[in-house]
Structures are given as C-alpha cells and as structure tokens.
Amino acid sequence: MTSTSNKLSGAAISEFLASRRSTRAFLPDPIPQELLDQILTDALTAPSWSNTRPFKIAVASGSRRDRISAEFGSRWASISHNLSRGWRGKLAIALTRRGLPTSNRLVAKKYHSDLKPASMRLGAELFGTLGIARDDRKARDAWWATNYDFYGAPTELFIYVHKSLGIFAASDAGLMMENLALSAHAHGLGTCMQGAVSIWDDVVRREFTISKNYRLLCGLAIGYPREAKDNTFKAHRIAPEEMLFEPKSN
Numbered sequence: 001m002t003s004t005s006n007k008l009s010g011a012a013i014s015e016f017l018a019s020r021r022s023t024r025a026f027l028p029d030p031i032p033q034e035l036l037d038q039i040l041t042d043a044l045t046a047p048s049w050s051n052t053r054p055f056k057i058a059v060a061s062g063s064r065r066d067r068i069s070a071e072f073g074s075r076w077a078s079i080s081h082n083l084s085r086g087w088r089g090k091l092a093i094a095l096t097r098r099g100l101p102t103s104n105r106l107v108a109k110k111y112h113s114d115l116k117p118a119s120m121r122l123g124a125e126l127f128g129t130l131g132i133a134r135d136d137r138k139a140r141d142a143w144w145a146t147n148y149d150f151y152g153a154p155t156e157l158f159i160y161v162h163k164s165l166g167i168f169a170a171s172d173a174g175l176m177m178e179n180l181a182l183s184a185h186a187h188g189l190g191t192c193m194q195g196a197v198s199i200w201d202d203v204v205r206r207e208f209t210i211s212k213n214y215r216l217l218c219g220l221a222i223g224y225p226r227e228a229k230d231n232t233f234k235a236h237r238i239a240p241e242e243m244l245f246e247p248k249s250n
C-alpha cells in the first residue's frame with residue numbers, strides 16, 4: 001500500500017478523534033494569521049460534492065467580531081426578556097419584532113420526538129456540570145447569551161452554504177468544518193460549532209459582502225481554550241449500535 005497515512009497509528013488517530021470536545025470558554029488571545037491559514041487549508045482537504053466546495057466563510061475578528069457579538073447579545077437580551085413576561089412580552093415581540101429570527105428559524109423550533117431525548121440529555125448533563133438548575137430559566141438564558149459572546153473566542157467563523165445544492169451543500173460544509181475542528185485541535189486550539197448564531201444573518205451581512213446565493217448555516221467559535229468548568233464537560237457519546245438500522249429478517 002502506498003498510503004502516507006500510516007505515519008500515525010490507527011490507535012493514535014482513534015485517541016486523537018475521541019479527545020476533541022467542544023470548547024465553551026476561550027482566552028481572548030488572537031490566533032496568529034499563519035496558523036488560521038493552515039487550519040483553513042487543512043479544512044479544504046475534506047471531500048466535496050463534485051469538488052464544488054459549495055460553502056464560504058466570513059471570518060469575524062477584532063472590532064468586526066465585537067460589533068456582531070454586541071448586536072446578537074442585544075437581540076437575545078430583548079427576546080429573552082420578553083419571553084419571560086408572558087402575554088405582554090409576546091405582544092411586545094409581535095409589535096417590535098426585535099430579536100425574532102431573520103434567517104434560520106429551525107433553531108427556535110422544538111425537537112422531533114425521535115431527537116428530543118438526546119437533546120434533553122445534553123441539556124441536563126451540561127447544565128448539571130455548570131450547576132444550573134433545570135427550572136432556573138434566568139440562569140439558562142444567561143448561559144445561552146454566552147453563545148453570542150462566542151464563548152469569549154477572538155474569532156467567529158460564519159459558515160455559509162450555496163442554496164442550489166440543498167442538503168449536499170450542508171453535508172460538504174460539515175465535512176469541511178470537522179476537518180477544521182480537528183486541525184485546530186491538533187494545533188492546540190479549541191472550537192465550538194454554533195447553530196445559535198444562525199438566526200440573525202442580517203447582522204453578519206452588514207459586515208461582509210455576501211452573495212444572496214449563500215445562506216448562513218452556522219457559526220464556529222475558534223481560539224485558545226481557557227481553564228474553566230465549561231471545558232471539563234464531556235457530552236455523552238452513543239454506541240455505534242445505536243446509530244444502526246435494524247436489518248430485516250428475510
């Protein structure tokens with residue numbers, strides 16, 4: 001076999017893959033440009049539908065990152081405040097529309113019953129680690145707000161996919177993002193993919209020239225991990241059998 005991958009043992013790769021975890025607390029230290037370039041180059045070694053690479057990235061750092069974060073934070077504060085005020089709050093939302101999704105509404109939807117148990121388990125275990133009580137809405141909302149500070153990361157990547165390829169564009173972006181996350185991990189950086197930031201695309205478009213042929217898929221926070229309880233959390237990983245369909249007996 002003429003593979004070059006055999007420089008690393010299979011066991012080392014399995015261990016490395018298992019060691020990647022979402023980072024939810026970052027140091028503010030900027031990422032050196034050469035390092036970010038390398039990580040983006042590594043991301044592009046992922047396979048792609050007809051090699052089209054149907055995605056693009058808006059890289060937000062420095063004041064651009066801060067402006068986006070501030071507007072997201074303000075919209076979240078408004079919607080979370082109004083949602084806690086019963087019908088008066090709902091009326092205020094309907095009248096002002098402040099904080100309502102302007103792009104991807106899926107994030108605000110309830111989970112299908114097939115998926116709900118896993119998402120509830122994640123919430124319970126993550127909030128358990130952070131010491132946030134299940135019924136403490138204020139604390140949960142305050143934690144969710146940290147999504148909009150990108151967990152303190154110096155850089156947020158906004159991942160856009162080409163509308164014309166539908167699910168295949170999202171699949172390609174996912175492959176690219178995972179390569180990116182693994183390369184970052186190998187270089188001592190942490191990442192957190194963020195569906196939470198996909199709801200207010202208009203804010204990102206104010207800062208970048210983005211073709212209408214692309215729509216926002218999600219964000220990806222990247223930077224150096226900080227020592228924090230949030231980064232000790234280890235989400236449950238299902239066993240392979242749970243992923244497999246039952247074969248029919250014939």
Ligand SMILES: Cc1cc2nc3c(=O)[nH]c(=O)nc-3n(C[C@H](O)[C@H](O)[C@H](O)COP(=O)(O)O)c2cc1C
Binds near residue numbers: 122147192195218
């Ligand atoms: C597309 C996508 C969107 C995600 N959105 C969020 C998010 O908005 N906030 C967050 O804290 N984590 C988010 N995550 C991270 C997942 O919660 C995490 O990957 C999962 O719980 C497994 O944990 P691990 O990455 O540590 O293995 C997202 C992950 C993916 C793939």
